[in-house]
Amino acid sequence: MHMTSAPHLLTEDRPEFDRLLDEALRTADERPELATLGERLNAEQLRTMALSARALLSAAAAAEYDHFVKVREELRDVALSTPSGAAENDSGQDEDDGAGAFAVVAVLAPVLAGTAMLIFLLVGYSLKMIDPEPAFARTMVTAGWLFGALTVAALLFAVVGLLVAAVRNSSTEVAAEESVPVPDELSRAREAWRNALLERGIMPFLRDALADPSAVSGYPVPRTPGAGRIPDLGYTRPDFTSPGAPSQGTRPGYSSPDFTSPDFGGPETGPE
Incomplete structure (x- = not known):
């Protein structure tokens, strides 16, 4: 083994x-x-x-x-005993929370603005088809186009914010790797x-x-395919020999105990 x-x-x-x-x-x-x-x-x-x-x-x-x-x-x-590590972790947690909130706003703002644009435009143009045209139909259409402009602005803001966040994260990762050098000692x-x-x-x-x-005794080499004959590394099997034949040497004497039966009398010695 x-x-x-x-x-x-x-x-x-x-x-x-x-x-x-x-x-x-x-x-x-x-x-x-x-x-x-x-x-x-x-x-x-x-x-x-x-x-x-x-x-x-x-x-x-x-x-x-x-x-x-x-x-x-x-x-x-x-x-582990330096408090700066905990402070860095707290600041990193705050940055992560801020980035998460910004991501939520960047996703929801265009969606909400686009939905409002569709609703106002659909209702406004539907009202313009009525004769006579209601007075607030033009207002609904104008509001719809305003929400459309807001949707475009929100999309541009989200794209720019995501690019800035990606650049900031990449610079932070590089700085973190460079700020933890292996001590010389x-x-x-x-x-x-x-x-x-x-x-x-x-x-x-x-x-x-x-x-x-x-x-190098005591560490036998495993047999590798194609390696040829593996040399002896000083590890030999124990010398097991079978016991000798009965004719070899003198066997220890062993005799069974001398059991003798008690004396029993014949029929003529029966009880009187």
């Missing part, structure tokens, strides 16, 4: 181990110590072996990793851990596995 999780690494940092391992295998042709890749073991076999030994390899950079985690937790605590700690894990953990393991697979 292969060990696929490392108790030393946190869950959020395990993908970083996988990325470093994949990078080392991908650039194996640039490293002289991995020049024999593919002769005894291929990349997939090495990757499986390294993943099964993840806890052992990550322990080689334990000091750097502990420092990296400590720096990261301190920065997170500072960020955290970046240095992370890079120190990556280098230590790669140079003291992953690379020595891959180099030793390629030079002498038996030196």
